[in-house]
Amino acid sequence: MVFAGKTPKSKELYDRACKVLPAGVSYGIRALPPYPFFVEEAQGIKLRDVDGNEYTDFWVGHGALILGHSPKKVMDAVKKQLPYGTHIGFSHELEIELAERIVKNVPSAEMVRYCASGTEANMYGTRLARGYTNRMKMLKIEGGWHGGYDSLHKSVSYPFTRSESAGLSPKTTEDTDAVPFNNLEAARKRLKAREYACIILEPVMGAAGFLTPEPGYLQGLREACDATDTLLIFDEVVTGFRLAPGGAQELYGVKPDLTILGKIIGGGFPIGAFCGSAEIMEHIDQRKYPRAEDRVAQGGTFTGNPISMVAGCTTLDLLKDGRIYISIDKLGRRMRDGLEEVFRRGQLPATVTGIGSTFAIHFQGKIPRNAGDTAKNDLAATKAYFAHMLDRGIIYLSPTVTHCWISSPHTEDDIDAYLAATEEFIKGYKP
Ligand SMILES: Cc1ncc(COP(=O)(O)O)c(C=O)c1O
Structure with a gap:
């Protein structure tokens, strides 16, 4: 019927x-x-x-x-946690547990910060790139979907030239440019001016139908970023812990400077996370950067909530072998x-x-x-x-x-x- x-x-x-x-x-x-x-x-x-x-x-x-x-094992772990608190708002061990699993598996991750969605993770991750490099321009990929964050909500739908939403101030997207996926020359040309904080892309382009990178593309981007002091950001919200425990960066052997995670690491509960080297991530640390203008701000009511943490840990443990x-x-x-x-x-x-x-x-x-x-x-x-x-x-x-x-x-x-x-x-x- x-x-x-x-x-x-x-x-x-x-x-x-x-x-x-x-x-x-x-x-x-x-x-x-x-x-x-x-x-x-x-x-x-x-x-x-x-x-x-x-x-x-x-x-x-x-x-x-x-x-x-x-999944039963994840549900059981969540049920066990429920009486101890669903949303704590203070520090707890499960935050460390999940971060340790991410650091162990994701090649580029030495430190992790959580948020409540992939959108937020991209927002904070790119803010960190801008804060770290002291450059405001960002390069993305035509058709790339990184969630609804204004500055990345550009060049998402064909023909990649119109505004993606009513209410999007052009001021929030004017520092964002886009190049086609799998076109190394186009990216190289843009990066040469040394004015971009980062290039952000999905290493396998989910939004366009899981398009794989052509041989040498990701390596070429890595080299172009190194040559121009641009941060390479892999949005692995889809590919993280899906293509391999270390995501697409493990599969293709290319290490980004920052990695954006979400989806699977929450074990079915809301989550986002961004991670990278301690040297970059420490720009969020108020002990090292006490002045607000030097530090990259990040936070959120539900960050590190224990249900997402325990569900994520259980899921990653089940994927481990x-x-x-x-x-x-x-x-x-x-x-x-x-x-x-x-x-x-x-x-x-x-x-x-x-x-x-x-x-x-x-x-x-x-x-x-x-x-x-x-x-x-x-x-x-x-x-x-x-x-x-x-x-x-x-x-x-x-x-x-x-x-x-x-x-x-x-x-x-x-x-x-x-x-x-x-x-x-x-x-x-x-x-
Ligand atoms: C690659 C990628 N980045 C970011 C996001 C946004 O994540 P969320 O929907 O959790 O905000 C998505 C969502 O599908 C995504 O596919």
């Missing part, structure tokens, strides 16, 4: 939600057409909505849930290879990108190198595919970009069901 015929209670909740939540949602990208389903229970990679329908989830909490929804990566990466390969085969057989122009446990589908014949290329995807096919998969109980976000994550509860059967539903789409789709 199609979605609208089997979701009357969700429709009722949607009508109610629209009265109190703009567009009926808490985040614009969750406003699914024709209306969102409302989840009653999330376990593993299965979502059950208020009408009793089940969905296989390939969105897994914006990619944060590498162990799926409500590497077995989960072997298993989800294998499923990722099965999915990407399978999709390529299905599209080839069906003669529908589509390409597949991704690495490890990530995959994305681009309805066009060429493999994209950067966000400018992904903007050429066939939007009508992308939307029709989303609607088809939703009718078959397979869910990811968003309707206009096909980006998916695999988590540890996914099985080969889930991959095969996804592939079969895709094949069915290809057979029935009339452009």
